[in-house]
Each structure stands twice: as structure tokens, then as C-alpha cells.
Amino acid sequence: MTFSAGVAGETAAWLGDRAHWVGTDGVPHRALEHIAYSAVTVAVAALVAVPLGLWIGHTGRWQRLAVVTAGALRAMPTLGLLTWFVLLIGVGLIAPILALVVLAVPPLLAGTYAGLESVDRATIDAARDMGFTEWQVLSRVEIPLALPLLVGGFRSATLQVIATATVAAYVGLGGLGRYLIDGQAYRDYPQMVGGSVLVIALALVADAVFVGAQRLSTLKEKS
């Protein structure tokens, strides 16, 4: 089987078919599911990774352990992890979200503590000398200055999650992965390629949003 202009044409035809844009199996509904899975995943991962990253970055403790753990987590194969979670807790929303959270934690953790680490020690010492409490040092000095790298962590995590949230379809959920999994099951290659194109498009849109957010966070820093 060769990837020819024919496939591109058929994929365009699949994407252009109005029937594929309505109902629960339609693109808008699947895209919303995909966004919802990704948003919940990044939110849960942020609840874990950001406080941990702030604490590590602020205190400078456990830093090496965090680097090693985050690195090891990055190497986890999401599909294998997903299967394991499904066997532990059954099919449903929780298993794929947990597997994706494991994927999203390392970039968020790294972005947070690296952001705090990048803050000039002299600035922090100056803030302390002015009588700032530890909390004020963190909230008024470190976090604002770390913001570009923090947002960068969110950007990286979100992109990885959007690209990988397709695995949810493997265990019976929706999202854009449905088109990849169903397309393969029906040997409907235009549907598979169409689904991939949609995932890429969603990732690009999300990336554009984060580029904007990163610009804003840098501007704020300069003002």
C-alpha cells in the first residue's frame, strides 16, 4: 500500500463530507470530547505538578530526585500504562485520564521548578531583605518571574496530551482517536488519515493559544 495523492484526495473528501460533521460521531462532538479529556488531564496534572514544582523550586530540596523521577515518568509508554490501569480499575474515564496525567506531569513539573530556578538569587535575597515573607517571595517575586517557563511547561504538557489522548478510544471512550481506531478496524484509511489531520490541527490551535499566553507573560514581566 502506497501513500499516494489518492489517499490525500480521499481524506479531503472524508473531511469534506457533511455527514461526518453531525451527531455523536461527528467531528465537532469528537473534538469537544478530545478537548475535554485533554483539559481534565492537564488540570489534574497541574494540581499535582505545580505545587510540587513550586515547593522544589522555592526550597531547592529534592531537586535531583524530581529530575530523575520526571525523566523516568517521561519514558512510560502511555498505551501500556493505560492497559494496566484498565485492568486495575476497569474501563471508563478514570484509567485513560490517569495514564495521560502521568504523561503530563513531567513537563509541568520541569517547567515549574526550572522557572523558579531561573530567578536571579540576588532578586530573591533583595526581596527577603525588604521584609517579604517566604510566601510573598514566592507569590510576588518568584512566580511572576518564572511565568514564561511555567507557561512553557503547560504548553509542552498540553501538546503531548492532545497528541496522545487518542488512546482513550482504545478502551471505548470517544475523542478524535475514535477515527483512528475505528478507521483501522473498518480498513477505512481516509477516516484514519482524516482523524490524524484533525488531531494535528487541534494541537496547532492549542499551540497558537500558548504562544500568545507566553508572549503576554513576557510582556508583563517587562512592564
Next chain:
Amino acid sequence: MRLRHLTLALAVALGVAACGGDPTKQAPVGDSETITIGSAAFPENEIIAEIYAEALESKGIVVDKKLNIGAREVYIPALENGEIDLIPEYTGNLLTYLDPKATATAPDEVTAALAKAVPKGLTVLDPAPAEDKDSLNVTAAFAKENGTKTIADLSKVDGLRLAANPEFKQRAYGIPGLEKVYGITGIEFTPISDGGGPATVKALVSGKVDVADIYSTTPSIRANKLVTLDDPKNLIAAQNVVPFIREGKATADVIEVLDAVSAALTTDDLLELNAANQGEDKKSPSILAKEWVADNLK
């Protein structure tokens, strides 16, 4: 295509290296020459091929083994051009491969249609009662509570939840067939892409779904005491194990041996053989074949 050729070449090379015929064994005078037995690349098919080999050898027929040849697209051409002479097949899938438009589902109809569809120079012998096919399973508790013994009984259950591979949603044996043949409507379908594997079984035993499509010879059916529903209207096409052989090699002696194997081989046997192969013992196909032949053939 290139990859397939490479796979075949590798499979054949490995087969020759690993399982070359014993040169000290001479074919008895007046017997057929060496029969080269192939198998598809999954354990159950390999076990059946080993059973054919063991049974034939026990009657003094010289065999050579080229097992694990991959998918149908690879081993059927190998059978046609004489690289292999015999392979265990499944009636329904072989029929669909040879005639994609075939609609027969009942065992006799499939066997009859298959006899007509085989290419020149090849033939299928009598099929075994043993079948490896899609099967709908419920938990013992569900069966007891709802009195379900056959697929037809599922029509009594409201809001039936079913897990299967994604293609079940569109295939003739899937949701459309359940509606048309058995009048079962309003099924809540959960597609799980592991071919009736652990995630599907987990969904069933944890009560997330009521019915799961699992291949009929999967050991987890027994391990979880699942109830496989009968299919009185033959929604799911028959998949009886059948020897697919080159006509020139199907001598009276060979047919007699293979018929004896097929007559004795049941779906329960395949379940037990697969369980012994995949379970804690991890018994090899050749040892399982020796044991089965010793237990089942004179």
C-alpha cells in the same frame, strides 16, 4: 508486499533451520512422500499443525514442518505454489478469503460453499467440530439472573450493554446482525480494541457491560467461568478447524489420519490446549500435540 515476502522468507528459513525433517526417517515403501505442514503465526494454529504432524508421523508418514508463516495472504500462496502441502484452517475465514462475497454462516453451508471456492489443486478435508470464532459471553451471574442461554434470550434484556472490537458496530455478525437476526435493539456499544483480551474481559466481569465478544477458544472464558451464549440462528459464521491440503498429497492414508484427528478435535480441546500453552505451564505446541494425540487417537 516486500515486507511480506521478507517475512515469509524469514519464516520459511527459520522453519527449515528449526524443524528440518529427520533425515534418518525413511518413508515406508508405497507410502506418500514427505508432507510439509505449515501454520499461521498464532499459537493455537501452531498447536493444531503440530497435532497433524504428530498424528501423521505416528502412522509412519514423513512430515516436515514450516510453522508460524504469518497471515493468510502469505501462507495460502505458499500452499498454492507447493512450499507447504498442508495447513490447519478455519472454514468461515478461509471461505471469506477465497470468496469475499460469501454469505453462508451455518456450519454445513459454510463447508459446502468452501468446497466450491477452493482453488484448483487444493482441497479441504472434513472439518472438525472444533471452532475458534467470535462468541458472545455473559457472566454466570448475569446468565442466572436473566435466564440467558442463547443470543435470542438477550432480546428480553432492556438497555443491553455490549463490548467488542470496534468493527462489531458495522459488521454483519455485529450490531446490525443482532438487530436483524435476533431483533435485539437499543444496544449500548463499548468498542474495546483488544480482540476480546484482558480489557474486554475486565469490562464484563466488573459489570461495566453485560455481554462481551471473546474468541471462543480464549482461556479467559473458562478462567472467569463465563457463559458462552448459543447462536441458534447462526448469526456468527462457523469457523470449524479444517485441514487445507494440496490434492496431490491427500492420499487415502493421509486422509484417514487427518479425518481421525478432525473427528476427535473439539472446541473444548482447543480451550484446554490454549490454556495449557498460555497458562503457568507454558507447554510448547509440540508437547501439547504429543499429549493430545496419545490421549485421543489409537
